Amino acid sequence: MIHFDHAGKRYPGGFEALSDLSFEIAQGEMAFLTGHSGAGKSTVLKLIALIERASSGQVIIAGQNLATLRARRIPHLRRSIGMVFQNHRLLHDRTVFDNVALPLVISGHGHDEIGRRVRAALDKVGLLNKERVYPVTLSSGEQQRVGIARAVVHKPPILLADEPTGNLDPDLSREVMGLFRQFNQFGVTVLIASHDLDLITRLPHRILSLNGGRLAGERAALTSTTP
Amino acid sequence: MRRRPHKPAPPRDEAPRRGAERRAGANRFSAYPRNHLRVFFNTLGQLYRAPLHTMLTVAVIGIALALPGGLYVLLQNTQRLADNWEGTAQISIFLKPSVSDEEAEKLAVRVRGLTNIKQVRVLSRAEALEEFRTLSGLDHALDALGENPLPALLIVTPASEEPAEAEALLKTLSTLSEVETAELDLDWLKRLRALLDLMQRAVWLLGALLSGAVLLIMGNTLRLAIQNRIEEIELMRLIGATDAFIRRPFLYFGLWHGLLGALFALILLWITLGLLAAPAKELAALYNSSFEINGLDMDSSLGLLALGALLGLAGAWLVVGRQLKQIQPG
Numbered sequence: 001m002i003h004f005d006h007a008g009k010r011y012p013g014g015f016e017a018l019s020d021l022s023f024e025i026a027q028g029e030m031a032f033l034t035g036h037s038g039a040g041k042s043t044v045l046k047l048i049a050l051i052e053r054a055s056s057g058q059v060i061i062a063g064q065n066l067a068t069l070r071a072r073r074i075p076h077l078r079r080s081i082g083m084v085f086q087n088h089r090l091l092h093d094r095t096v097f098d099n100v101a102l103p104l105v106i107s108g109h110g111h112d113e114i115g116r117r118v119r120a121a122l123d124k125v126g127l128l129n130k131e132r133v134y135p136v137t138l139s140s141g142e143q144q145r146v147g148i149a150r151a152v153v154h155k156p157p158i159l160l161a162d163e164p165t166g167n168l169d170p171d172l173s174r175e176v177m178g179l180f181r182q183f184n185q186f187g188v189t190v191l192i193a194s195h196d197l198d199l200i201t202r203l204p205h206r207i208l209s210l211n212g213g214r215l216a217g218e219r220a221a222l223t224s225t226t227p
Numbered sequence: 228m229r230r231r232p233h234k235p236a237p238p239r240d241e242a243p244r245r246g247a248e249r250r251a252g253a254n255r256f257s258a259y260p261r262n263h264l265r266v267f268f269n270t271l272g273q274l275y276r277a278p279l280h281t282m283l284t285v286a287v288i289g290i291a292l293a294l295p296g297g298l299y300v301l302l303q304n305t306q307r308l309a310d311n312w313e314g315t316a317q318i319s320i321f322l323k324p325s326v327s328d329e330e331a332e333k334l335a336v337r338v339r340g341l342t343n344i345k346q347v348r349v350l351s352r353a354e355a356l357e358e359f360r361t362l363s364g365l366d367h368a369l370d371a372l373g374e375n376p377l378p379a380l381l382i383v384t385p386a387s388e389e390p391a392e393a394e395a396l397l398k399t400l401s402t403l404s405e406v407e408t409a410e411l412d413l414d415w416l417k418r419l420r421a422l423l424d425l426m427q428r429a430v431w432l433l434g435a436l437l438s439g440a441v442l443l444i445m446g447n448t449l450r451l452a453i454q455n456r457i458e459e460i461e462l463m464r465l466i467g468a469t470d471a472f473i474r475r476p477f478l479y480f481g482l483w484h485g486l487l488g489a490l491f492a493l494i495l496l497w498i499t500l501g502l503l504a505a506p507a508k509e510l511a512a513l514y515n516s517s518f519e520i521n522g523l524d525m526d527s528s529l530g531l532l533a534l535g536a537l538l539g540l541a542g543a544w545l546v547v548g549r550q551l552k553q554i555q556p557g
Contacts (some may be wrong), residue, residue: 049465049555078467089462105265106468108258150466 001027001158001189002048006057009043009213018213020057025191025206027157029221030184032200033193035210041193044210045160048191049081050074062157070100079107082151082188083159088143090135096122096146097131103154121149125179141172148179152188159183161192165199173199262475270309270479274487281484284448287537288488291441293495294533295434296523300496302426304520309419318397319508320381321407328352334405343386343396350380378407438538441488445481445542453550461556470551477547478540485539489532496523 004024009018018040025031033041046052047059050066059066059142062080069077082103090099100121104114122128125145135143144164151159161180163172173196183201184190194200205223208215274281320338322331328351335349350358355377360366381398383392393411401409453460463473500522511518523531 046557051465072470075464075467075469075472078465081467083465089458089465091459091462102463103466106463106466106472108262110261217293 001025001029001062002191003060004044004047004057005060007016007047007054007059008056009040009047009052010055015105016213018047018054018084021210021213022057023208023215023216025189027189027225028184028187029191029206030181031192031206031208031221032203033191033208033210034195034197034200036195037217039210039216040213041184041195041210043213045083045162045193048158048160049078049083066197075106079103079154080158082154082156082159084144084147084151084164086163086166088135088147090143090146090150092135095134096127096138099135099146100131100149100153102150107154108227117153118149121153122146124152124182140167141194144168144172144176145179148176152183154202157187157189159190161190161194163194164192165194165196170199177203235330253457258423262472266475270476270483273476274483275481281487284444284484285487285491287444288441288484288539289491289495290443291437292492292531292535293499295437296492296496297499298426298433300500300521300523302430305426306423307521308411308518309423318385318393318409318411320383320400320401320403320409322379322381322405323407324378326379326405327354328379330405331381334403335381338383338400338403340382341396341399343392344383345386346384348382348384350377350382352377355380372399372487389540438534441485441535441538442542442545445484445539446546449477449481449543449546450550452476453547455556457479457554460551460554464554465556470548474547474549478543481539481541481543481547482536483539485542486532486536488539489535492535493523493531497522 004023004091006019007018007021008016010016011189021040021044033044035041043052047054047066048061050069051222061077066077091102093094097118100118101114104117109117119128122131125148127142127145127149130138130142130146135146140147144167148161148164151161158181164180165176168176177192180190180192192200201219206221207219209217209219322334326334328349331349331351335347338344338347352375356369356375359377360369382397385396387393397409397411400406466494500520504520507518507520
């Protein structure tokens with residue numbers, strides 16, 4: 001589903017964020033991407049969502065080589081990817097409901113369907129009773145769950161998360177990871193960038209560690225399904 | 228892990244998933260009008276929620292449009308007034324003293340046969356004397372003369388008001404053997420025409436200039452609106468909004484401002500003309516005229532509204548594409 005083939009990213013000025021990175025994440029797999037800050041975790045996610053383009057090698061998402069994807073097709077690629085951000089990126093002048101509805105509004109869904117799907121997504125993250133409130137009134141953990149609801153409301157086949165637990169305490173972090181695992185059980189391919197080694201090594205999923213833009217190590221998925 | 232209040236739904240199998248995709252595909256056809264309708268009301272709501280800002284922008288656009296609009300009304304009224312005067316533009320043909328009234332009548336018949344003739348009126352020598360008597364007030368002097376010194380007159384109204392054609396007619400008429408002199412105050416007509424042409428051009432130029440100003444005002448307003456919403460635009464891009472989707476609310480924003488600005492201009496014109504109507508009527512009455520100021524007619528009013536909407540939209544279009552391209556996530 002996500003295939004990096006000797007991919008590299010060099011920024012103007014010579015800084016090499018990624019070099020010769022190859023890995024593959026199968027459909028329905030869940031994996032973590034770890035490493036120190038600056039190791040290239042975020043860059044990997046940016047290449048997948050075409051926020052940046054690889055300067056060498058290839059990135060292939062769901063069989064589509066991103067190097068040949070035209071700029072005007074980028075929105076359609078992004079609609080097949082749910083993204084969760086460390087700082088949530090919620091719009092503070094809109095209610096929780098309207099925030100979660102955005103991906104559906106963008107793809108032009110009808111009013112009734114939007115209502116149904118948004119409530120289903122909010123239900124999954126346990127915030128159904130908060131649909132009318134504004135994000136500022138929510139705790140950080142709740143805001144992150146709204147962000148997750150927004151990322152999955154349009155049922156994307158791929159879910160990316162960049163340090164989704166970066167601002168959360170351990171309990172909330174475990175809870176958020178639990179949500180990602182649930183979506184993974186529904187068949188969503190999940191890739192999470194996180195430096196929270198304590199948490200992710202206790203989970204059974206595959207872990208790719210980056211160092212200086214290269215793949216420095218890998219822990220295969222554990223066979224047991226319980227942490 | 229903490230227990231969730233609701234159990235997750237069981238994983239779906241492939242068949243309903245495909246059904247969902249089909250629905251999404253069918254959606255695309257109805258999505259376009261639906262998106263427009265949504266943005267149509269959303270942007271109106273935004274204007275309503277920021278009334279002061281909206282009113283200021285609308286007022287600036289309104290004044291910029293009212294100025295050429297007002298001059299246009301002035302021009303229209305002057306032209307109408309000039310048309311009235313030109314309707315009385317006549318060629319006076321003074322016949323030779325030897326020409327009798329009878330011959331004058333015959334000549335009138337011949338002149339009526341010429342091209343570009345609207346009306347020919349014969350003023351016999353007696354009638355000419357009578358007219359001169361009433362207009363000049365020189366009764367006693369005329370009585371003292373004993374004999375009528377005035378020649379017969381033909382008063383010709385040309386069918387065409389065009390100075391060139393009137394002049395051609397004048398030339399033809401002066402060559403007739405019975406005619407002593409033929410007169411037409413052509414210079415006066417020409418000057419009026421030239422003045423009106425000049426005014427018309429000035430109105431168009433001013434209109435173009437102020438339309439340009441409206442474009443710039445709209446562009447600048449939108450630039451600020453976009454700067455205020457960078458975060459939102461970046462997020463929209465991240466979750467897969469197309470350029471058209473992101474652009475749309477800003478274009479409607481421009482359209483609404485232009486339309487409301489034009490409406491404001493119409494109201495300004497209406498008020499101004501209302502204030503001028505009474506004094507203008509008084510002035511006209513002093514000249515024994517029933518002239519009244521006409522406001523913009525329905526067509527011109529609709530035209531102004533359309534122009535405002537178009538300028539707002541165009542101003543938005545000029546800025547939005549370039550501005551939005553610069554806002555990319557990452």
